[in-house]
Amino acid sequence: MSPTDPLAWDTLEREVAYSCPGFDVVNESVQLPDGAETDFDYLSEPASVCVLPFTPDGDVVCIDEWRQAVSRVNRGLPVGGTEPDDDDLEAAARRELAEETGHEADHLEPLVTVEPANGIADSVIHCFVAYGCRPTADQQLDHNESIRVTPLAYETLLEAIRNGEIRDGRAVLAVSYYQLFEATEDQP
Template identity: 60%
Template sequence: MTDDLAWETLAADTAYTCPGFDVVHEDVRLPDGTETDFDYFHEGESVVILPFTSEGAVVVIEEWRQAVKRVNYGLPAGSMEDHDDDPETAVGRELAEETGYEAGSVEYLYSAEPANGYSDSVFHYFVAQDCEPTAEQNLDFNESIHVETTEFESLVERVREGELRDGRSAIGILYYALFEQ
């Protein structure tokens, strides 16, 4: 990596804020000396969980996504909150809140910057093993979620066929299929 590609941030402010994300406006100087501006979507860090039950099934969710006006099929996921000590803490909280399942063990899988041309989002992927429905689902006010289980091979097939369109879920499923299975 070379520093001669780096942009210099001259000033920054939050142009817009709402629950879940901000839009940040920066005045920048490019490597050739040109001064311009740059806006990006600030979301921060999130966790995405590939949760396996003791029997080997995968816990998945169906969730309404207003931006695309349809039900999204995929993996449980959520933003890290201020009180989360680390991503693994967020995994336990998000898994229980969204699905009512708790994991026997959790292992880090991978981290991705899914859209680093216009966002600072980071997704930390984890595999949760021996998940059991021992908690109470505790959804946020703006979440509409149904929980079910399926076979891992079915998830891979849904990605292949274009039926599972959630990008963050597809990355985790395909990474696991390619490198971990």
């Protein structure tokens, strides 16, 4: 069945070229709108969640995490992939918040859903704002996670994004979207 939009590509064949824990590299043979055939490779991974967690005092529960791909400690927000055991996206967000920070939230609200790199990946990130976050347990880190919990004042977080100190795209996106559309005088 051919797509109906004249810009759409037809997928002729699809195979997983490489698979590892967390993602696959997919190779597709495609036909372009002009009839030419070519290959297209992309990264495929499960949907993920990103949490912008506010404490009752209005601080943001940030994390510092080693990121091997850029060879440095990266300041950001709790983020993780969805898992088959998750009842829904909010459950995944609550799980990631607890695992990476040891915090639980009074309530969560959906913020935005984005495809951050849809030219090279099928990644989808569902961002949430978590309110009333309090430490309730120890972190439950995966075997390949090195994370330090670092609460920051919201204004300090904004300034770190403004001056380029925080470069994590998921954190920048969630905070920017929150600041642009959600932040009010009443909220942190």
